[in-house]
Amino acid sequence: MASEDSLPVLKILVIGPSGAGKSSLLLRYCDDQFDPESSTATIGIDFKTKKLAVHGKGYRLNIFDTAGQERYRTLSTSYYRGAHGVIVVYDISNRKSFLSLDRWIEEARSNASENAVIYLVGTKLDKVAPGGTRAVSLEEAKAFAASQEAGYCEVSAKTRTNIKQPFVDVVGEIVQRPQLLSGELAKRTASSPLDLNAGGSQASSSYCSC
Template sequence: WKQSHDKDNTNRIKNSTENTSTICVSVCVFLQTILVGDSGVGKTSLLVQFDQGKFIPGSFSATVGIGFTNKVVTLDEVKVKLQIWDTAGQERFRSVTHAYYRDAHALLLLYDITNKSSFDNIRAWLTEIHEYTQSDVVIMLLGNKADMSSERAIRREEGERLAREYSVPFMETSAMTGVNVELAFTAVARELQQRSVQQPSEPRFQIHEYIDAQKEKSSCCRVF
């Protein structure tokens, strides 16, 4: 199974690279983003919501190994291609997903606000991330399933406190309603895009301030 799985991944990576060379004729920045977190926190649903703008209830079994989606977003008239990798949360697939950490530009680390153990495991995930990723990788902590507030096990303040401890941006998201989903991806994309063009004399892009400003501007939906 492992040899077959590795061969499939190799072919997919080759194909994705070929697709990148075609698309990047008109795309200025290429970024690799990885979704990580315990199994069942909603990584695949979050990705589908961002990519397709919809929620498909009860349609996903646990991700096996890793899969990816390409999506082009426009930031200030600059086209940015995100290659988003959806990883399996189960321990037995960690050796597979570790190989993808090294090339990641950004990681979205998810927990389920209704599942205390998924939050308790965040520290272990962050330790693992720091061990295998580049030192300048962008990390964002997301408390997913914010629509399920009646079943909440983790208060938003707890997520905010943990994010401050590790100096990473934080927000609560809902793959079901779409709340903050696009903002999560575009915020890390903008951070990375700004890094690629920023001059040493220019002030550094502040992702926390950007997120707060976007939340204030949003009047079409409730922000958790």
């Protein structure tokens, strides 16, 4: 893989309702960690960087984990600027979580880059297999994703199941949209990926590579 400084920078947001498992997804993907005792909600924005190779080409992902609580929504909207991809997360064992997706997708499309990739992720797959009760069927979730022209997969941060798939799929789709990688959009994203205090939100950051 090329040196870090020469890698194209892609900005990815992870959004969705509070308690959906956004932080667990990011922590498992970047740090290969899972804390079953952790129930602390993200305050403002969390941030991690990850190197990823897709089709033999390396990319540096700046991944923003946004708070799902309503009181932080206005702080999070500024982070959509320059986003190449948005991963919308919900809990497959919680139907209310699924029913909130329309609002989250609408917000993403209103604030993210034009033609930004939208991708849906159902979390907590371990809770429904084997023998668990699903609040949202796989067929219903796939149909909804298709209606939104979005990719879809289900993951478990606890068991690592499919944990890399959303990020690989999103990057794979981004690189098929050259308009996302050209001109001032790419320059802005590369030049200010660490502006974590915009809008007055709180944030933390860490670096990890695959």
